Amino acid sequence: MKIAISTPKIQEYNLAENFKTVLQHIDEATTSKVNLLLFPEAALTGLVISDDYETDKQYAISLESDYIDQISAKARAGNIWLALGFIEISDGVLYDSAVLIDNTGSIALHQRRLSTGWCCPNASPKEYGYGDKYNTADTPWGKVGFMLCGDLFNVPQYAKDAKLNILLFPYARCFNSSVTWPQQEWDTVEWPEYANQVRFIGATTAGANYIAPAEGSPFKGGFGGGFIADANGELLASQHLNTEGLLMYDF
DSSP states (O other): OEEEEEEOBOOTTOHHHHHHHHHHHHHHHHHTTOSEEEOOTTTTTOSOOOSOHHHHGGGOBOTTSHHHHHHHHHHHHHTOEEEEEEEEEETTEEEEEEEEEOTTSOEEEEEEOOSSOSSOTTOOTTTBOOOSSOOEEEETTEEEEEOOTTHHHHSHHHHHHHTOSEEEEEOOOOOOTTOSOHHHHIIIIIHHHHHHHHHHHTSEEEEEOOEEOOTTOTTSOEEBOOEEEOTTSOEEEEOOBTOOEEEEEEO
16 A cells, blocks of 8 residues: 655645645646545645634535545546545535545545534534544555544544544644744654554554644644654654655555
8 A cells, every 4th residue: 555645835715726736746646656645634725714604614615516526536537545634514514524535536434523623612503513423434455534633632532442444634733933943843742642642543544734834823824744653653654844745655
């Protein structure tokens, strides 16, 4: 199995331009004979939720959208599995979601974030929603499931109980301006905490984060740095922070 992690440099809020980057990374992965390509959380817009519903719904897409249709067509044409995080709209409700599309272009797995933290905790459930169950998919590489960003720390038991072979972890993280050495902070402070969660769940884990300017806010932007770790939380491959492109690993 050859897996790739996409670390795209995105323009927050700019769905059209970010979609071009997604398609470009799919083409690069297809050329490299990748079997499974993982994109970050909210890869088409960034996790730019303002908690103003009328604003936020402009950056959401449905599973039936032309964006998903085009990605599905790419999967089918390239004989590749694709996993993408995006802001979803369904029956008027917004979700922090991820989808796994198989190499025939069919949706193999759809997961909505289960944990809070992606929107205001007092947001109306008629406007902002959460997943109500944990879903998995059987693939040529075993059982696969998602944990979306904060799910890894807040509800890891779901993934552990599922006895996954592969955990897909789309996330969105940045550091605020008080962190002067981001790579060192990640390596010595952040990564050990992530490794502990991977070890608890006990599945080979692929994580993808995008790159975007933080603009002075600890809740926006992204520092990239995708990774692949084994079930014991040991790194198999990792991308330096703020390095754009694909990280590939052969199992």
